[in-house]
Amino acid sequence: MDKLANMETFVRVVEIGSISGAADRMNIAKSAVSRRLKELETHLNVQLFHRTTRTMHTTDTGAEYYKHCLRILEDLREAEEATSQAHCVLKGPLKLAVPSTFGVLHIGDAINDFLQEHPQIEFELDFNDRKVDLIQEGYDMAIRIAELPDSTLLARKIASIRHVLCASPAYLAEHGEPENLDDLINHQALVYSLSKDVSHWRIETPSGKQQKVKINPVLKASSGEFLLSAVEKGMGIAHLPTFVVHKGLKEGRLKTILPGNAFGELNAYAIYPQTRHLSRRVRTLIDFLAARFDGKPYWDQ
Template identity: 45%
Template sequence: MDRFADIEALVAVVESGTFSAAGERLGVAKSVISRRVSQLEQRLGSRLLHRTTRRLSLTDAGRNFYQRAVQILADLDDAEQGVSAASAELRGILKVAAPLSFGLAHLSSALTDFLEQHPAIEVNLDLNDRNVNLVEEGFDLAVRIGELQDSTLVARRLGTSRMVTCASRAYLERHGEPLHPDDLQRHTGLQYSNISYKQHWQFVTRDGKTLQAQPQIRIRANNGEALACAAVAGMGITTGPTFILGRYLKEGKLQRILTDYRRPSLGIFAVTPPGRLVPQRVQLFIEFLSSRFGDQPYWDENL
C-alpha cells in the first residue's frame, strides 16, 4: 500500500476534475486512480469525494484533508528541489489563476518565456475574472489587480496598473467631449461590473479632491476587453486599465479624455496561500513576473 500515491491520486482528481484526467496527468489508468482514492477513504474511514454522474466535489472531510495533502506534496517537492538545486533543473507543476484580459494580453507571454527558461516546469493556467479560492482549489498563486479583499493571503506587489478614461473619435464627434467629470451625466458609460459604480467612476483632481461621476450606463460586463471593444465601436465612454486600453490608444482607435482628472492606480499582486511553504518554482516565477512588469510596465511606453 503506497500512502503517498494515494494522496497524490486524490490531489490529481480534485485539480483535474475527473478520474480520467487525473490518470492522464499521473500516467496511469483511470481504474488505478479510482482504486487509490478508495484505498485512501477506507484507510481514513471517511468519504472524501461526492461522486455523481455529472461532477465530483469534496466532502467537508475531503476538503480538510485535501488542503493538508496539497501542503504535504508542496513541502516534499520543495524539499527535493532544495537538496538537488545545485545539480537539477527546476521542475514541477505551477497552478496559476489570473484575470482573463490580463492573462491573455500579458501573463500568457510571460509564462511562455518562463517555461523556455525552465523546460521541466508544467503549467495549469486558469483565466477567469472571479476571485478563486487558492486553498480549496489548490492554486499555487493568483495574480490579482486592485484592492486585496482577503487579508490572510500572502501578497507580493508585481507592478502598477494605471487607469485611463477614453472613447472613440466617432462617439466624441456625435456627443461632444466631456471636459469635467460632471459632464459625464450627459454621456453613455460602459461599466465594469466586478466593482461598484462608485469605484468605477471615481476621479481625482490635481489638488487631490475626489469626484464621483454619474454617466448613464448602457453596457455592463465582467470583462474589460469586452468594454474596450464596445468603446471602439462607439457605444460609449469607458474607463479602465492601460494594460487593456493602451494598445487601442496607440492604434488611434480610442482617444483619452478627462486628462486633467486622474483615475486612482491599482496594484498588481501575486498572492499565495497562507501558512504554506512556497515552493522554489513559485518563488522564482513571482520574481520573474516582478521584473517583467514593475511600476513602469512596458505596456505604458509611449502613452
C-alpha cells in the first residue's frame, strides 16, 4: 500500500466531495480512487466517510484524520520544495482567476512582467467576474475585489479600490450637473449589473454618514470597459472604480460628480484555499503583486 498516495487521494476526495470529481482532477480512474480509500480504511480499521448515493461526508474520525493528513502532506511538500528549488528557477503551472476588467487593464501587465522574471511559469488565466470555486475548479489562487466574508479562504490585500461618480462633459452640458445626492434619481444611471443592488448606490457623505441613494438605471452591463465606453459617449452617470476611469478623468473625457462624497472603497485580494499547500510559485506571485501595487495605486496618483 502506498500510504502517501492514499492520503493524497483521501484529501482530494474530502476537498472536492466526490470520488468521480477527485478522479477527474487527479486524472485517474474512479476505481483507483475507491480502491485507495478502501485500503486506507482497512489499514486504519475505521470508517472515514458517511456515504450515500449522491454525497460523501467525513465521519468525525475522518475529519480529524483529514487535518493530520494535511499537515503531513504539506510538511512533505515544503521539504521537497526547499530541497529541490533552493537553487532552481521557478517553474511549473499556475492557474489563476482574475476579474475581467481589472485583470485586463492591470493584472495582465503585471503577469507579463512576472513572466519576464520567471519565464518557465506556465500560466492559465481565467478573466471572468464570476465567483469561482477554487478547490472544485482546481485554481491555485484568485484575485477578488470585494468585502470578503468569513470563509475557508485565506487572503492578502493587493490594492485599494476606490470608486467615483462620473459623467462626460457633453452629458453634463445637456442634462446639468447634480447638485446633491437626491438629484441623482433625475439622471440616467449606468450600472454594473453584477452589483448586489442595481437600484441604489451606497454613498458615504462628508459627515461620515452611510446613505443608500435611489437611482434610475437606464443601462446595466457586466463589463466595466463597456460602461466606460458608454459614459464617455454621454449615455449617463456611472459609478465606477478609478482603475477603470482614471485615464478618462486625467484626459478630460470624464468629470467627477459630487466629489465631496465617498462612493465606496474596497480592496483587491489574492485569495487561496487554506486547505491547500501554498506553492513557492503562488507565494512568489502574491509577493510580486503586493509589491507592485503597494501604497497608493498608480491609477489614483
